[in-house]
Amino acid sequence: MSHATTDRDPIPAVPDDGAQPLLGFGEVRTCLIQNLAGLSPSASVALMQLTPGSPVSKVDRPTRRVVSPEQVTGVDCRLHVAREGRGRAIGTVLSHAVVTNGRILQGTAHAALASATAKERREWRHYLRQPGVVEVLGSPKPHNVMDGYLTDASPARGLDLASISDRIIDEVQQSDRLDHTTALRTGTAVVRWAATLAQEAKPTVGIAKSDIPNFHVIRLNGSPEDLPMLIRFCEEFALHEWLLTTVQDVIVPRAEADIARDRDPLDSLLFALNELAPLWMPPTHLSPDMKALWEAMESRTHYSRLFERQVARIRDLRDQVKIRPPRRF
């Protein structure tokens, strides 16, 4: 079977009739593909063919990244607004899946929020003409809308990008192209982000602390045209964050416990070295703005250094096991 591919990431639409987006919202989930072996390039493309006929985009370097066509979900819901104000959100949310190196799956849902172009709900035709744009009826202050979204523990009440990104993950993971064998037991990490958009604003990023494990919150700034880049930044952040967490909180402690109990930890150590470590590829080559965002994030989190340290630890553990292999039962 052949599949249409393009080598660009899909770009969400900007509203046509003058409604300028004020906010960008999104949620990214990251997990391992439920398949014993890594997927080949063509299998990855086939898996990402969520809409037959629409092009799957594919980039081979520095890591192989295959992105599904955007899926459109209609929404009409109350917004969860922090502090004061009310708002109703009507429009469409876009979502897509990404496969990296045939191993990692991401599900992203995103929308640009703009003030409503009419006092009442318009015909669906209108909203469908601007995929990825959600119009806000009522006039809550943007920063209250943003805080409401970022802090909502049960987003099912408001604009529920969480379940849209969750659904796309489930849809892909259920595909009969996968053997559904779990290669390594790890969690799904969630990154929820929101961006304040203003003409000519320079892109900036802030990572908020969160108490919930596997849950991260990002606040961004930028111009409306930056939105595709901000979406990509969040996906890259999510991927790297997942890699670090998986290595640091899953693989290393488990290997240490295995060694203490005389069990063989080699499989997961080698998985980390062969399959996960090569995925550490900060997206600084994409554009100067992306480079600046990434470096701003790095300067506070030191993720690359932490990751390097974990990989060194894994090499040590591997060598330790090679010298003194565990007793086999």
Next chain:
Amino acid sequence: MLIFATSDKGGTGRSVTSCNMAYRRALQGEAVAYLDFDFGSPTAGAIFDVPKAERGVDASGLHSYFTKHTEAQQLDTALHSDSDTLRDLPRISGASRLVLLPGDKDGGEFSISADMPARCAQLFLKLDREFDLCIVDLSAGRSYAVDLVLEATARPELAALTSRWLVFHRWTKQHILAAHGLVFGEKGLLKAGERRGHDPQKLNNSVRYVRTAVVDLGVDQESVTRPAQGAWLRAYDQKLREQADKLRMGRARLAGQIPYDPMLQWSEQVIDDSDVSGLKIANQATVQAFEDLAAKLSDERFWEGL
């Protein structure tokens, strides 16, 4: 791995035993999810001492996952339980997590609609990505929950997952017969599984039995005081064993035998070594039986075809 815990009669000790088994397994280093599929009367929250799930949660429990399509919430017992045993779990070296997927407060049984088996399979697949072991506490008897998981596990997307069944029963003539009927009867698991595309032989090979609250004649029992009484109990125990053998529920298929423990009789809870060695309110043999049962779950030689 998926473990389905079931029993024919109610009140056999299925939930108390499964919760303790889950705890031992997490202690042994496996990430465990406990799914309360007893939709009518979810009790796992009470056994794990999770106040907000005492009788099921207010919203987004497993019942709503199926009937209202909400997400199924996961409660890490280390964070949500009031039991010191469970709160201390993360501090024990080599131990992993024990997460409860609670039922809903006003749940109730429901009939299976067309999309539920796929949704059930989706949940199992998702949990398998994260947890080494999923223990599914089904309600007693042939419930909708049993049909639902039989249908879900027959689906192709679950073919790579290992599913095993534990049938819990008390150590009496009636209970042995009832457990046998649950598996082999006209409306039993095997027949029901076959109708949904399972190979009955393979399904039978994935079933093992757990005897619960068995009076332990080996240990000095305060309740067994007269010689005649002891002799009768031993003889009767032998008769029950012969009955179980005949019904293909003998030693080879015995996953565990949990002694009668006065503490568990009064308090449905998770017990740990401090209840035995420190407070001395539970019996060492009970903890050992939970530990052995937990270890059996992944003892491949034990689960090989018979």
